[in-house]
Amino acid sequence: MSQPLVAVSTDVKEFENYTWHAAPRQYLEAAISGAGVLPLLVPSFGERLDLDGLLKRVDGVMVTGSKSNVHPSLYGGEASEANGPYDPLRDSTTLPLIRKAIERGVPLLAICRGIQELNVALGGTLATEIQEREGVMDHRAPESDKQDERFAIRQAVTIKPGSCLAGVFGAGDIMINSVHRQAIDRLGPRLQVEAVAEDGTIEAVSVKDARAFAVGVQWHPEYWVKSDGNSLKIFQAFGAAARARAQGRGVLAQAAE
Structure with a gap:
């Protein structure tokens, strides 16, 4: 199969x-x-893109992490220089893409900024500079010029029993x-919570009524996919999930011939 x-x-x-x-x-x-x-990289041109046409042709959507943040105006917050940088062109593309992917049953994986976009796209809000909140641990990367140190696996999260990710990792703690x-x-x-950090920070979610795999994680499994079993x-x-959709679309195409 291709x-x-x-x-x-x-x-x-x-x-x-x-x-x-x-x-x-x-x-x-x-x-x-x-x-x-x-x-397939999707350029961030917002409403100029035919997202419905795109989703007829793909078998999954991956929303990546980024240094930029979702613009606060999209969830009732206030923009500030400290909270930036922002990427409004990306916002105008990813939020409708996420909603349309869920509606069409296209598998979705949203990572870091992606989980935040997923939450905003479905009516949620974001907390900024969480390390300044009482009782919240510092979730930022360690200060280092070396990316391997910044992205080191160093924090435990608890996977909710019976959740979608429990089927992937098993219930209990994993390191991220x-x-x-x-x-x-x-x-x-x-959305429903899939995993939390020890301070209660939501680290993973899934879409309750999704017709396919639709998960967001706050951590970065892409960085260690070749060396860490859970990242893989x-x-x-x-x-x-993407292959299952591709196979299903192939069967429908054959039936239509």
Whole structure:
């Protein structure tokens, strides 16, 4: 069977005198080697894109992490220089893409910024600079010039019994990396909590009424997909869902011939 095609979100960046629509290599590598899918970068042009047409052609959607944050105006918050940077073109693309993917039953994996976009897309809110809140641990990356140290697996999260991710990892604690300063505040009504940190921070969610795999994680499984078993497992689960959709679409196409 050919590789399922998976739509991947992009950030809008300015460098080398060009405006780039791009995604970090780690996500693309994890999609190929971990999930066994072919990643297709979706430029962030918002309503100019035919997202319905795109979702007829792909077998999954992966929403990546990013240094930028969802613009607070999208969930009733106030923008500030400290809370930035923002990427409104990405917001205008990913939020409707997430909603349409869920409606169409297209498998969805949302990572870091992606879980925050998922929550906002489904009516939730975000908490900013959570390390400043009483009783909340510092979830930001350790200060280092070395990416392996910044993305080190160092924090435990508890997987909820009976959840979607319990079927992937088993219930109980797993170790993950933590590189975020925002988190889910009010949970979107269509979401359920899949995993929490020891301070109660929501670390993973799933869509309750989804017709396919639809999960968001606050950590970064893409970084260690080649060396950490749990990082690999979530991409394998996403890849299996994408292949199931691809196979189902193939059967429907044959029946229509």
